[in-house]
Amino acid sequence: MNRKNSFQQKSPVAKVTVLWITAGLGCDGESVALTAATQPSIEEIVLGGLPGVPEVRFINPFYSYENADEYIDYLESAEKDELNPFILVIEGSIPNEQIKDEGYWAALGTDKKTGQPTTTCEWIDRLAPKAWAVMAVGTCATYGGIHAMEGNPTGAMGLPDYLGWDWKSKGEIPIVCVPGCPTQPDNITETLLYLLYQAAARAPLIPLDEALRPTWLFSETVHEGCDRGGYYEQGQFGDDYGSKYCIVKLGCWGPVVQCNVGKRGWIGGVGGCPNVGGICIGCTMPGFPDKFMPFMNQPPGSLLSAQAVMTYGKAIHALRRYTQASLNQEPAWRKRGEKLTSGYAAEIFKKS
Numbered sequence: 001m002n003r004k005n006s007f008q009q010k011s012p013v014a015k016v017t018v019l020w021i022t023a024g025l026g027c028d029g030e031s032v033a034l035t036a037a038t039q040p041s042i043e044e045i046v047l048g049g050l051p052g053v054p055e056v057r058f059i060n061p062f063y064s065y066e067n068a069d070e071y072i073d074y075l076e077s078a079e080k081d082e083l084n085p086f087i088l089v090i091e092g093s094i095p096n097e098q099i100k101d102e103g104y105w106a107a108l109g110t111d112k113k114t115g116q117p118t119t120t121c122e123w124i125d126r127l128a129p130k131a132w133a134v135m136a137v138g139t140c141a142t143y144g145g146i147h148a149m150e151g152n153p154t155g156a157m158g159l160p161d162y163l164g165w166d167w168k169s170k171g172e173i174p175i176v177c178v179p180g181c182p183t184q185p186d187n188i189t190e191t192l193l194y195l196l197y198q199a200a201a202r203a204p205l206i207p208l209d210e211a212l213r214p215t216w217l218f219s220e221t222v223h224e225g226c227d228r229g230g231y232y233e234q235g236q237f238g239d240d241y242g243s244k245y246c247i248v249k250l251g252c253w254g255p256v257v258q259c260n261v262g263k264r265g266w267i268g269g270v271g272g273c274p275n276v277g278g279i280c281i282g283c284t285m286p287g288f289p290d291k292f293m294p295f296m297n298q299p300p301g302s303l304l305s306a307q308a309v310m311t312y313g314k315a316i317h318a319l320r321r322y323t324q325a326s327l328n329q330e331p332a333w334r335k336r337g338e339k340l341t342s343g344y345a346a347e348i349f350k351k352s
Contacts, residue, residue, distance in 0.1 A: 012201035013054050017086035018192065019078055019127070020060035023108035023120045024092020025147040025156050029182030030138040031062045031091060036267045037185035040193055053196045057083075072109040078127055085132035085171070087195060090124065093140035093147040094162040096155025097121050105154045121162070128163060132171040133195050135178065136160070137188055142177035142212070143286040150290055158286075160212060173198075173205065177212040181283035184261050187217050211286050213258070218284065222254035225263025227275045234320075235313020241277065251296040252279040255305070259284040 022028050034042050044050050046058045059074045061067070066074070077083050095105030097119055107117035128134055136159040139145040147156035160167070160175050168174055178191050191214050197203040207215045223229055231237070232246040232255075239249065248255065254262065257280050261272040273280050282292040289295075333342035 013085055013199050015055040015057065016132075016196060016199050017057045017059060017074075017078070017083045018089060019074060019083065019086050019131075020058075020089040020091065021075075021108065021120070021123060021127075022061055022091045023106055023123070024090060024094055024141060025106055025154060026092030026138060026140040026145075027182075028062065028091065030141075030180075030188060031060060033180075033182040033185045034060075034188055035185075037189040038268050039186045040189050042189055045189060045193060045196070050193070052200055052202050053193070054200050056196065060089075069109070075109070075123060075127065078130060081130060084130075085199065086130075087133045087135060087192070088127050088131035089135045089137055089192075090141045090159050091137050092120075093144045093156040094121060094124065094159060095147075096157065099155045124159075124162065128167075129170065131169050132199065133169050133173045133176065134159070134163075135176045135191065135195070136212075137178045138183050139179040139181045139283050139288055142179040143288065145181060145283075146289060165212070171199075174208055175212050176206060176208065176214070178217075179211075179213065179284040180259070180261075181288070184259075184264060184266065186264060187214075187260070190214075190217070209258075213284070217260055218258045220258065220260065220263070222252075222257050222259045222262045222274060222280045225260060226254055226272075227262065232309060233313060234317040235309045235311075236317070243277075247274060247277065247279055248302045249298050250279055251281075251298055252302075253282045253292055253299050254280040255302065256299075257282045257285055 020031070022031055040050060042058070045053065046056050048055065059071070061071055064071055074083070078086055092106070097105060104117060104119045106120040108120055108123055109118050110116065111118050136142045140147055141159055143158040144156050144161065145158075147154060148158070158177075160177065163175060166174075176191060176195065178187050180187065191206075194203060194206050194214070198206060209215050209218060223232070228246045231244070232248065236245040237249045238245040238247050241250065246252075252274055254274050259280070262274055263272070265272045265275070279296065281295050282288045285291075331342070
């Protein structure tokens, strides 16, 4: 079931603050990937280069002039309802601060009253209820990612696990998850742009799937947009790295993983994991990484499907080569001579 309806922001806003926190358990890969976005770029969003978008104040610890206490001031202002409306963006998985005897797993800044670190969970508890919309970017923030593997000591989880999968923001918007390890850059900015258009009353409620991903970005599989898809259909599979053929036998999960990187590429439409020889390991899926391990082993389901495809794929490929050879030959009437010999046209001239 898709999460979409006729909702539309009733009162368009002129200015939106994007408040980005990278203090979860993560590698800051999404903030780095963001610099590679081109459709749209973060510069176009922030500098007002797109029509119909509200003025954007972008607060990210990597890119803000403000740092240390000056950066924390923004978080405190948001908590006091002084930055409304704002979009809260969370990067990095959320640790479970209830399963330890002392200390903390992740924190950002220091509480001015107590002098103690303010945990990431505390900031989420304070800011999420005040936010007009909440985005989780990267698989760590969306579903827990690498840090949430079985046996991890932090009890790490994704933002929907922490706030609740049915949680809604002040703007009555579910958590918007944009997974990836790291996230495809344009997927981040395009989703952010959609929310900005929604805030400007120029778009309906953002459509999300059951995993809270934007439907237009994650409804198709890697395989459906992969440059190697034709080889799969013809039963041509690579047995070693560097092969130009389908790499499902080398451990690629593309046929079942919902991700658009094969079709969209990575930077400027270029790249994308299987397009450049890298197997898909399922990083946009809630079951990542546990359900996709061990990496580089052929997925169990592909053993049957690959064998079935190979049964008829070679025959189809041979027939296509035969047809291809015929199509590579020009029609017989294309030659010099004193008479028109091109089939139907020649018959017309004879009658006249």
